Amino acid sequence: MWQKARELSDDYDLKEVLGGGGFSVVRRAVRKSAGVKSQVAIKTIKRIGNPGGTPQSLVEENSKASKEDSKWKQFSISDALLINEITVMRKIVEDVIPHPNVISLYDLYEDLNGVHLVLELCSGGELFDRMVDQEKYSEAAAAAVVRQIANGLSALHCANIIHRDLKPENCLFLNNSVSSPLKIMDFGVSSVEEFTQPIVGLFGSIDYVSPEVLSQRRVTSATDMWALGVILYILLSGDSPFHATSYQQKQKLILAGDFSFEDHTWTSISPSAKQLISSLLTVDPQKRPTAQELLLHRWVMGQSAKQELMDAEIISRLHAFNARRKFRVAGIASLLSSTVMLRTKKLRNLLEAHDLTPEELEKLRMHFKKLHKDGDIATLSEFEEVLKAMNMYSLLPLARRIFDLFDNNHDGTVDMREILCGFSNLRNSKGDDALQLCFQMYDTDRSGCITKEEVASMLRALPEDCLPADITEPGTLDEIFERMDANTDGKVTFEEFKSAMKRDSSLQDAVLHSLRPT
């Protein structure tokens, strides 16, 4: 199974991109010699840079590396992540799958670009996307989800595997049927107890992070149970358990396990569900129920889970939560790699310059660390300092906008890791996201519409040499605006914005011009 001489392209036709993260891209693919498992997902984990010069096979290397500490040091962070994911997937192949709730790995290829994992294709969508689309969303439906995740975790934990990054994005439905299994996936930072060196997570949200991870104490399988508690809290309320106006504050709440069922919607939720959440969100990991225990819990088994439709307010909050979550990932990510924007030549140059490699990202992170020693929270001026340190002067005019987009609670600070995560996603985003971001940048008051004043103020905020040459001519701004405002109500919605851009590439150039540093 673990050969490396074969070529991926001999065996599979690669199709559209399904997703990806900082170091990887996932594509749908079809096996050339069609069989039952003809549709698969191929996750390509890129190998970038090879400090040693001669290419070494990481697939071979990984069996040694996992046992010898010293081996790890010579790998870059992307190599370390890659070796880790392969090591964990190997263990899963040996000890866990086939399992209805854990993603299957069918095969593995390696070439100069990196390592390709041939995975079971999950076409049923991400956990929350499906939940918010459900017509009959009830406690019973949430319990069924918890049951599936607990079932998967139970198998992983039995094999001494800790997922460490359990979150709704990493749970996919296998297919679109109502009875589709839910699969746990993305073992990039997972660890095999007493075997691999855990990778310290650099990117991503802290929403699902447990107190022991924050305080850098021992991580065990109970850490995954905490994350499941957070997921369940969100499923039953539409919001995160730990709310704060700053990152530090949020950390404090998590460390203290300080959450509540005070919101009025909790009165409609069964007591046994609340009791379950409280037990999962216990600060002492040893007091949390295990995955096996969860499977015997009355509410999880469905015995005490209500069948009635959930309160409409919970559902609409869940929608909003899901939209925010997606936007944070799409966010800046999209600005720099959309095919739509690539039509502008200068912009393309800018984009190429800022399509960051993992090394650059790591450098960015280091620069940031130097500036700001305690934690990952940055102010705008710190963010600008980092951009300067990185010689990314052309992004400076955009700094405030980028920053605002990530300042979710408007307290003037951002979680730098979210911005880094955004940068690291640049390569894999799709068309509309870029326009969406562009639109958001104009929509300064976040009303969902752009007014002429907003376009004007955006243009005013930019250095003169960034502006179209004829911008000061009377009527230029009006003209730009009127071409967008299809129903002439003085406001431009995202739909109008989008279709104007699609209709008219010179308009698009004019609009994007304002985002274009010299």
Ligand SMILES: Nc1ncnc2c1ncn2[C@@H]1O[C@H](COP(=O)(O)OP(=O)(O)OP(=O)(O)O)[C@@H](O)[C@H]1O
């Ligand atoms: N087997 C699969 N079937 C369908 N879609 C998949 C599959 N694996 C991954 N994807 C899609 O690709 C996205 C990224 O996959 P994955 O989480 O494994 O990548 P990653 O690089 O580790 O990303 P990150 O760590 O940033 O979440 C997933 O969120 C999902 O949308």
Ligand SMILES: [Ca+2]
């Ligand atoms: Ca993921």
Ligand SMILES: [Ca+2]
């Ligand atoms: Ca990952």
Ligand SMILES: [Ca+2]
């Ligand atoms: Ca507005």
